[in-house]
Structures are given as C-alpha cells and as structure tokens.
Amino acid sequence: QTPVTVALDWTLNTNHVGIIAARDRGLYEEAGLTVEVLPFSDTSSAALVAAGAADFGYLSALAFLSAKAGGADLTALWATMQHETGRLVYNLDNTEIKRPADLSGRTYAGFGSAWEAALIGTMIRHDGGQPEWETVTLGTGAYEALASGAVDFTLEVATWEGVNGRLLGRRQGSFRYQDYGVPDQHNGYIATRAGVLRERPEIVKAFMEATKAGYDWAADHPEEAADLLLKAGDFARPELVHASMQAIIDGGWLRDESGGIGLIRADRFEGMARFLYDSGVLKDQSGQALVWPGDLSGWYDQSWRD
Amino acid sequence: MLEIRDLTITAQGRSLVQDLSLQVPGQGITALLGPSGCGKTSVLKWLAGILPKGLRARGVLRLDGRDCAAPLPALAYQPQSDALFPWLTIAENAALGLRVGGLSAAEARARVLPLFAPFGLQGSEGAFPEALSGGMRQRAAFLRTMVQDSRYVLLDEPFSALDAVTRLRMQSWLLDRLAAHPRGVLLVTHDLQEAAALADRICVMMRSRLVTLPVDLPHSARSEAAMAPLREHLKSLLLEERLP
Amino acid sequence: MLEIRDLTITAQGRSLVQDLSLQVPGQGITALLGPSGCGKTSVLKWLAGILPKGLRARGVLRLDGRDCAAPLPALAYQPQSDALFPWLTIAENAALGLRVGGLSAAEARARVLPLFAPFGLQGSEGAFPEALSGGMRQRAAFLRTMVQDSRYVLLDEPFSALDAVTRLRMQSWLLDRLAAHPRGVLLVTHDLQEAAALADRICVMMRSRLVTLPVDLPHSARSEAAMAPLREHLKSLLLEERLP
C-alpha cells in the first residue's frame, strides 16, 4: 500500500464528494493506495502541493491559475465542474442593487487574491458602470458578513453557499460571471506536481482512476454519496449536503453534455487563463504584467485516462 | 509626653516583648538599651506604625495623655538599616520626609542643603547612595530624620557605623540642635558610652522588666571618667540577661 | 604575611586612597581605623578582589613575599553590610563559605551548628534572615566568616550592631579562637575601645599617611583604664583629619 495525501481548497463540501466516495468505498485501497485527506487549513492547497507537503490537491480554478502564473510546478489532472460554479451574490434587501453596474462604490467581502478585482471590475465595466469599490478581506468570514449586511456583495460557489442561502431562506440575488464578459470555465481542479507525474505516473494513474470511479458513483447515487459525505465530516446542517448534491446533479455540473466526467477542455481552460493574463492582474517578480506564455497544453494532463 | 502602656509583641505565638511600659518626655533624650535581639527595633517599628507582617502587637499608645494610634504624624523615624532610595540622590533622599510633609522640591532642598557641611557630607549632595561609604549613608539617613522637625524622633542605632570622632561630632550636633529646638528623642543604642554621654534617662530592656535610670549630670560635665560608674552599672544590668 | 604596597584607589579621577602600604602579619589582629569615608571598606574590597565597578585601583599585593592577585583563596571577608541571602536559612547562610569551599551540605552543617550557641543564635538555625534583628544578622555573618578557617580574615566593622555585652562576648570568643587557631585578622572598626582591647597593632588611615601603633600589653591586662592613654592618642590622630 502506498501512502498518498490530498489537500483540500476549502472545508469539506460536495465538490470533494468523489474523493470521499473513493476513499470510503475502498476504491483507493483496491488500487493499492492509502489516501489521507488532509484537513482544510489556512495554508492553500496549491501551496501545499507545490511545496511537496501534499501529493495531490483539490484547487479552485483561480488558485490553480494563479499558482501556475506564479511559477508553481503544477499540472491539472481533473476538473470537477464542467462550468463555472462561482457567482457574485448580494442581498436582495439592498434594493439599490439591480445589476452589476450598481455595485460601483459599494463594499466587497473578498478572499485576498488578485483575480477577484479583475473579475468584479470586468463585470461592472461590462455592465457600463464605474469599476470602483471597496474591498474588505474576510476570507471564510465573507458569507456571515454578507448575511449580516456588513458588506454589500461577495463571491460564492452556487452549489454550496448558494444552496445554503436558499435553505436558510436568505434573500440573496446573484450575477453569473459569464453573463457579464467573463469567460465560462471549469471549476475545481485536482492537480499534482509535474515531478510526481514524471516519477510516479503509476501512482497518479491509480489515484485518478479511483477518484474518477468515486465521482462516477456519486453522480449515479447522489443520496448515498451525500450520506457518505455526512459521515466523513462535521456538517452543521445535513440537509445542506443532500440539497447540494441534488443541485449538482440537477444542474448538470458533474457530467458534461456527452456524459464525460472530470474532463479538461482546452477552450475553457485557455479562455480563463487568457482572461487572467489580459486583465493584467498577474505580475512577475519585478512587478511587470506577465506575458502570455502561448501554449498552455503542458498545464494540464489527462493521459492517465485510457 | 509619649507613653507606651503594656505593649506585648508576639511572633507566631512566641512573645518578643512582654508588657512593656515606657515614657518618652517631650524634651531630652531617652536611651533604650538591651541585648541584641531583645526587641528594641520592634518597639520602635510599632511606634512608627510599621510592625512587620509576621508580628502581632497589643498595647496602648498615648500622646499627651490621649490615646492615639500609630503612625503619628508627630514622629520621625530612622530605621536601623539606612533605607536610602537608590534612585534618588543624597540630597533628594535627605529631603524625602519634607517632601512627604508637603514641601516643594525647592523648599525642601533649601532646608536640607545647609546641613550637609556639619554632617561631613558636602560634595555628596548629587551622588547616588551606592557611591557612599557605610558611615556616609548612615549620616544621610540621620539628616533625613532630623530635618523633619517632628515633635518626637525615634532613632535606631543612628551612629553605629561612624568612627569615634565623626560620632562625637554628630552627637554634639544633636545636643546643640535639641538645645535650640527642644524635642523628645527615643534613642536605641548599644553603645554604653553613647547612652551615658547623651541620655537624660536610660531605659534598659530586660527579660521581665524595664529598668529606668535618670541621668542628671549636665552634658558638659559628663567626662568619660565621671560616667564610668554608670557604664559599669549598665553593663552589670545587661550581663544579668542571657539571650534566649 | 599579607602585604599591600602603594595602593591607590581612584573614582572618576578623584583618588580615595593614596599610596597606601600596609602589612597584616599571619598572626594576631591588625586594626584599621580612620574617619568615616576615608576608604577602609574600599581597601578591604580590593583585598577581597571585589572592588566596585566605578573604582580603579593600582598597587601590589604580596603573600609571604610573593606577588599575587586578588581574590586570594586564603582570605575570608565579612562585608560591612551583612549580605545574608534571603532565600537561605541562617544555618545555610552560615555554611555558605564552606559549601563554596567544597564541603557537602551535611559536613558544612556539622561544622556550623556548634557555633550557634556561643554566638547567641541558638533557635535561629532554621529561621530566614528577615526574621532576625540587626545584631543577630551581624553575628550570623560573622559566624559565616569565621567558620571558613582561612589563613587571613578581613572584618569590616563586624560588631557595629551589637550591644556592649554581646559585643564583649563576641570579642572574647574571637580572642579565644585566635589563641587556639592562630590566623591573621584585619579588623576595620570605628570603636577605639574595641581597637585598643583587641588589636596587636593599630593602623590609622590619615589623609597623607598611615600611622601604625603596636600594642604590646597582653589582652588580659587591657583594662579600660589601662588603655585610656592609647584611646586618647588615637582620638587626637583622628581629630587631626578633616573630612574632604
């Protein structure tokens, strides 16, 4: 049995369901792996993988791209969601917000990464507003701050915080990024270091195939998958896990139009990378905007799939 | 007249001082003698209102016939250790009692400075205590006590660190000062010669009683030879006592 | 024979002791007298190798004719302040020098305890210093020094806090002890009577010179009356000096 560690991008949620399913249904064990899912911590999963503190990492799309642009030696192996799950949310009580242009001059609860500014700026500008707003960096506290009205808007994951807000009856509205000039993209990458890929391809293959089997099973058995997830972690509200699984299946996030799962498609991958580079948020050591590297095909690798 | 009646001091049940009664007239020097460890310092501390935590006292204190409680503002006290503050200069240390009494720094300084020369401390006004010899420190503490001009003065072995000549000089300064400004002095000393030379009455603390001897000779007539019999008498009283 | 040659001690350029030469024979008591603040303590500290930071010294120290440097293991020193450690009991304080000298706690204790009775400290073995009177503390410090059995002993006013009778008792203890175990003692004192009663030679520190007076009378013959002329002579020497 080979020990393998996986770092998560956020506290355990339905995005990770395939990994938990593969672990708790013994798929990893069958593949000769002992997988440890590291608890979510203050250290980003991209950094943990890049530094070798974890073998695999579940990364949000933006964390992956930022790390790549920063020079991290990462390769994406998997994309959980076939479309962008992120949205901009605001309180409906805030009647002055009707459209992204109305966000101008308001307060945003952020997560402390450069691309958020590009995203929000693009949406406001695309909608004809002045791209000026105030950012309060709150991280995981963002959603409580929005709920209490301390800030005007933030970004959420539709299949998690979005479902949660609905269950709690929070009156919240949202704008989809892709409706306001931001390209659609995958979300939720599983990545590893290029070095691991080179030196231990058989481990990568074994891990990813079991993971894929886990997501496949979860897509087919959302109710049971939710129960499995509930056993694996502390969840304040069990109904959120069930509702979120249901939303993922209903929304067709996991399987693409042709029924494929975990696929990385060149156009969506490049589209978002291009957006990041063009918006100038990525800087090099001397503070210059990064130049488009051209070919991105080396940034992801799905050769482990047969 | 300062009067102690039936003072008993105990430490953890053991009594250090037993039913002591003592009177300190408002004029002249009352010397308090006794073997080392017999409780002289403890009596003075009680009078000054600063008996240490471990000790318990029972007794009555009367000032001019009226009961009162220590600490009396009418008292100035010189402890057996000099207790000079290391962060104050000698002049500031000497002025401490006056400052506490409410004088301004300048007034206190003006009152203190003239005494430095007669005390042999000229030049040390701005020095800190650690730069002074033991005898100099003791004189600074004596200065601090005497300048306070209180009605009563409690002195705990004020000259123990002084050489014979400096001691004589300080003794005669004290007598002159008292002649000019009469006050009541309670002087603890272990030096029989000093007691004989200075005191108007001598109290010897013995285990079970207090012996009081009046000394009526004028100070000028107290030569070493003239006082020899008194000294011998005191010595025999002290010899009677054995330390516990 | 312990010998100081041409010792000069200065503080910030001002010289406290100037070209002092002094000999302490390996037997008997050498008394060192001088007005308060003349530098006696400083000389002793220099001998003990612990001159304070602010002071500078130049001079030669010879032991039995050979140059050597302070601190000498052959010296035991009793400072003017008692320097009892507040966290040690009196018995432990008294045993400190022996412990530093390498004795085990039990051995040191066995050597120290028999002295508590003659020093009038019986019952205080297990007490902490703060529960002792000034005179008791001084005797504890004296005990600590004397029990070390070093070839030379430096005593800085060891009896200044003792009453006349206790002082006599300690003095005669010292003489008996020296008769049994001869050692060289350098005794700083300000008490002329004490110097006259104990010393085999008396050195008076004066501003520009050191006056040495041998005392040849046997100790038993030194009555107060017999020593009166010597005391008067010493007094007149001290009177010559004016403090700076």
Added chain:
Amino acid sequence: MSRMLSPLALFLLLFAVWEGYCRLSGVSELVLPGPLAVLHALYIHRDAIGVHALATVLVALPGFALSVSFAVLTSMLLHACPRAERAVLPVFVASQTIPLVALAPLMILWFGFGLLPKILLVILVTFLPVLLSLLSGYRQTPAAFTELLQSMGAGGFEIFRRATWPSARPAFFAGLRISATYAIVATIFAEYAGARQGIGIWILSAKNSFRADLVLAGVVVSALLTLTLLAVLRGIEVLTRPGRGGRGHA
C-alpha cells in the same frame, strides 16, 4: 479554597451577563451563542473534542518544555558572556517581530504536517518571554551577594547557582507564566496553518460550518488547558519556594 471563590464569582457574573445579553438582545445564535449553549455543545461533543484536545496537548507540552530548557540554557550562556548577549539578543527580539500568520503556512510548507513545524512555532512564541525575564532577573541580583561569593573564591557557575539564579527566581516564574499563557494558543495557531488533529482544526472546521457554539466550545477547552498549565506551574513555584524568600530586600 476561599482564595478561589472571588475569581469564580467574577467568572460566573461575567457568564451571567453574557447569557442575559444573548437572551434579551435576541442576537442570532450564529453570531453570538450564550454560554449555556456553548457548554451544551461542549458536553455533546466531549469525546470528539477530547481527541483534539489531546493532540494539542501533545504538541504544546513538549514544545513548551523544550522552549523553557532552551531559554534557560541560552540565558546562562548570554549571562556568562555579555558580549554575546549584545549580539544575539536583537536577533532573538527580531524573531518575535515576525508575524506568525505569515510564518506558520511557510513553516508547514518547509517542514510538512508533522510535529516539527508546530513545536518550532511554540518555541518561537514562548521562548523570548522566559529568556528576557531571566536576563532581567539576573541583573537584579544585589551586587553584595555576588561580591560575597567572589570573595569566597566561588567560580562563575557557583556564583550563578548560589546568588544569580535564586535572585532571578521570581522573574523566572513571571516569565514562565507569560509563556505558558501563550503555549496552547500558539499550538492552536500552528494547527490552523496545517495539522491533522487538534483544537485548532476543531475551531477551524466549526467556523467553516458556521457553528459559533462549537467555535466557542473550542475556545473554552483552550482556556481550560492553559489555566491547567498555569495552575501546575503555580504549584511548582509554591512547592519549590525556599522559605519566604520571595520578598524584596533593602
């Protein structure tokens, strides 16, 4: 016994005020749960939280012990060699000025998820108060004491052992108290940056599932652990106290 009554009463009063506020103001449980709710949560999850508490203790204790040993050794070296003190102390002080929030994740990246980075963080946080207290305690040693020992022919270490260290004892325990207060908190902090178990992990996941009651239950456990450590230190101090030597002396 009665010495513990007044702080207990004050604690109860504070808790009562807090509970009262929660009930009367109608503030949401999500934002500020009352103490009863917190205790209830603590009781329900006692087993799970116990496992995490143990993990925290198993980091904090060795870290603290190492830190104190290291501080005592360093203080002795620096005391013996004042020149080294002048060179090294600023570096130690500078080490305290590094924000842990920045350092902790880097430590995890450098040293992984094991014990090492966490123990290093605990040492980093708790080391300096003990060292500084010791050095300042050493400096308060009355010159008369060291001089006396010197005159007895005592060597540097003998002087240290017999005068300097006992003089620094009150300062040492004061420093220990400050450090002990931070030992558990620093461990929790280190766990936050990356750990498998521990009160830090508990609090983090409670926070992320919006369970303020569980967060505060973790806080209560952390406080209890620290107070226990402080009580043990206090016990050691009292038991090893030589007579009544704690007082200053003129």
Added chain:
Amino acid sequence: MSRMLSPLALFLLLFAVWEGYCRLSGVSELVLPGPLAVLHALYIHRDAIGVHALATVLVALPGFALSVSFAVLTSMLLHACPRAERAVLPVFVASQTIPLVALAPLMILWFGFGLLPKILLVILVTFLPVLLSLLSGYRQTPAAFTELLQSMGAGGFEIFRRATWPSARPAFFAGLRISATYAIVATIFAEYAGARQGIGIWILSAKNSFRADLVLAGVVVSALLTLTLLAVLRGIEVLTRPGRGGRGHA
C-alpha cells in the same frame, strides 16, 4: 555605535547563510526566496507596501498606547486593593488563553471592519505582559522603603509614587518591551481576520498569489516597524533613567 556592530554582523551572517542555502539547495522561489529577492521585491513595491504599513501603524500605535495606559491604571487599582487583584487577575489571565484565531473573526462580526475590533485585539494581546510585570515589580519593592514612607505619614498614593513605582521601573520597561514586540504582530493578525488595508492584507494577498517573496517583504516591514517601536521605548527608558538606579541593592 560599536554596540550596534555585533548584532548587525550577526544579522548579515544569518542573511548570508540563508541566501547561500537558497542558491545551493536550488529550493524553489515559491517556497523560500532568498533575502536578496525579498529586498528586491520590497524595493519594487515600496510605495504600495508603504500605504499598508501606515495603515498598520495607525492601528498599532493607538492600540498600544491605550493598552499601556489601561495596564498602568489597572495595576494601580489592583495594587491598592489586593482583594480585587485576587478576583480579577484570573479573569485577565483567562482572557489571554482565548485563541485569537477563533476570536478575531468573531470580533469582526461583532464590531465591524473599523478601528474598534483591531484596537481591542491589540489591547487584548499587549495588556497582560505590562500588567503582570508591573504587579511583580510592585511586589519587589523593599519593605524598608515602604515602611520608611509610612513612618513619614505618607498616604497610599504617596508611597506608590515614591517607592513602589520607582522600584517597579525596570520591570515596567521589561513588560513594555514584551508588549511592544507583540503590538505590530497583533495588528497584522487582526487585519488578517478582516481589514481594508494593512500589512496583514498585503501578506494575505501575496500568499494567495503564491508570492513568497512579497510575503517575506511584508514580514520584513513588520519586523522593521516593531524594531523601531522597541528602539523608541529604549530611548525613553534611557532618557528618563534616574542616575544609575537600575542596579539591585542588598
């Protein structure tokens, strides 16, 4: 001048070792950039980082000043009333055992993103070392000094002013030094939990952009701010020192 040389030399040596390690081991810039890279990043971003530094200072300084004033006042009250000390001190100590990582986000929730929660956090972190040092300093006052003043008829405050406070001076500055070391770091911590600007925000976004060089540039700025504060305190201590009274006395 020459007193600063040896620590400077040691710092340079440490930096050289660090740079050498980075070059020779070939460790990734993402994980551990060398000091030259960090200084370069600091230089390039000096304007942006300066704005953040200012924001941090504007929280840390008022917080620290309030904390010290509060600690001095409290210490005087507790000194005057030992019974209150016994009741209140455990509560203060318990307040230190609350893990900031848990408290900071809650504070932001309760008090918003303004100055208040950050200043409260700074006070929470820096208050106790000063208070404890003062109280222990007060206790070191030689009994002979207070007794003398008592015999002079001095009242409680007069005794405090003339004997207790001067005796506690060295302990006070020792406590100040410990607290000052934490003031900036605590502010950064508070910013981490929620703020508009500040070194904490700088470090957080640098971390999220995988720029270890910018993270460490923030760390360097934080260290410099703290060392400046310490130097200022040192200056105050030396300037207000009465004679050479710092020594112990037997």
